[in-house]
Amino acid sequence: MIKLKRLNGEQFTLNAFMIEQIQSFPDTTITLINGKKFVVKETEETVVELITSYYQRIGIIQSLSEVGKTSE
Template sequence: MISLNRLNGDAFTLNVLLIEQIQSFPDTTITLSNGKKFVVRNTEAEVIQRAMAFYQRIGLGGIHTFEAGDTDE
């Protein structure tokens, strides 16, 4: 869950796992997997950063890149 702000300034919490798409029209519009849309004050980059931080907190954000000589065991 991440905290965001509606256009009128009201704060709300959004379940990140339901996000399907984030666009800027220029307002940031978040479309959920159920089709519901939210227009927020937060920038697209800020929403993405908060979502990535959430995924890292729950252990889903780490992507391991292999260096030369690494082995995948």
Template sequence: MIKVSRLNGKPFFLNAIYIENIESFPDTTITLTNGRKYVVKEDEASVLNMVNSFYQSVGLIGLQLRRDEYEEE
């Protein structure tokens, strides 16, 4: 789950597994796989970072090495 805020500042949680699309029109809109849309205060990059962190925490994706760390090995 990720914690985001409605435009009025009220926080709520979304299950990141069901996120299908994240867009800015200019407000950030998150579309779930069931078609529901949520407009949130956070910018697109912040939501994407939260989703990636969530995926890593549940083991859906591994930790990615930065390019300079990869080149050292």
């Protein structure tokens, strides 16, 4: 889960696994796999960093790295 802010400053927590795409229109718009959209204050780069950090905290990135090593 990642914490983000809507344009009005309201903070909310988003399930990073539900994100399908992130775009800058120039506002950062996050589209979920169910089609729901959120416009947030954070830049696209910041959202990607938050997602990557979250994946690292829960061990997803390390697990994917280990799977790649065993399949070589």
